[in-house]
Amino acid sequence: MPSVDRPSLSLLTAFGRQFRRHGQALMASLTDVANPLLFFFMVVTLFPLGLGPDPQQLASMAPGILWVVALLASLMVSARMFASDFEDGSLEQMALASHPLSVLALGEVAAHWLATGCLLAVVSPLFAMMLGLPSQGLGVLVLSLLLGTLCLTLIGAVGSALTVSIRRGGLLLSLLIIPLNVPVLIFGTAAVTEAVMGRDPSTWLTLMGALAAGMLALAPLAMGAALRISLDS
């Protein structure tokens, strides 16, 4: 018996409201935003201590180090992506909305990505300089991290949606999504390495762009279905 009595919100407004709600919640508790950055900073400072201060060696390993740490930082935050919404009942309400759950969830994920992955990509040149990454690689590093963290966040969101109702689902989540993250890691590291060598990284960046576009189209559907399963248990 479907019927609507009053004009409801347009899909875009509903998306915007979810984006705003989640963004404001993130901004208010800065730990969720600061944690991945702090983690990134700490790990990057530890590598020179462990590997020795040889600048040449550090510079050659920098693309791989930066990308692995970015992947781990993203893994760390994706476990909590839908957790608070599940606990406080917001997810139930999203599922009852007359708008598709996938679009509302995507609004949240967009806010989440801006506050974590996108921010990480923007400040990554600072960390790269700490490792002595040659300056010709910095631009490609930022670009590859922007595309890459978008993929990682979307993959993490699907995993988080599947495991949100499981107590201590963190390990299961890691097992589920690390294999899916591997291509992103390979493409990202390759792009930065090519740029550092002075070669054209566009092949790798194009592949990452394609991956991000595909994820953006498919991940919301998977998220919506996974969230409904998680709510129904």
Place this chain on the structure above:
Amino acid sequence: MVLLSAAEVSIERGERRLLQGVGLAVASGQVWQVLGANGVGKSSLLRALAGLARFGVEGSISRFEPLLYLAHAPAIKCALSPLENLRCHPACDVTSTPAQIALALEAVQLGGYEHQPVGSLSAGQQRRVALARLLLTGARLWLLDEPFTALDGAGCDWLEECIRGHVSTGGAVIFTSHQPSRFSELQQDLDLANYAVS
């Protein structure tokens, strides 16, 4: 007009069958109170009626959508103000302007708290934020899970008035409560003890 009808509904939770053969038809203008001891399956039934639970639920349920479902978990973000919480409510059914939302908050005795983080309010006040949505929604069918918990006497009276007003304009309400009946002449009771599987 029938806003919700359910027939031969049975609910399983885990390996255990909680309820069997539940049937009800809720027409506009009616208030239904779901009764039963703790653990009998009141909340599970409400979730099933709302359409949130499908696994372990058998029988046919048809409902008038969109409906409003208010659970134990209030769907309120502690970091946001009451105003923002209602404006960006996850059910996306609040189309009101900030001024209208402020009026609704005033009606639940939260005037002056519009811009404070909800986390700094008391449990009863947080409950009132969630209940203020009743004044803003366009949904005709309300499913309320223990709406009277954490409310003081005046709050309970306000909620009673609010429910009476809603059904008098063609809405319908199903709620669970351990409180004695408040809507004597309007109310229908659904005692789950009759459907429990022992």
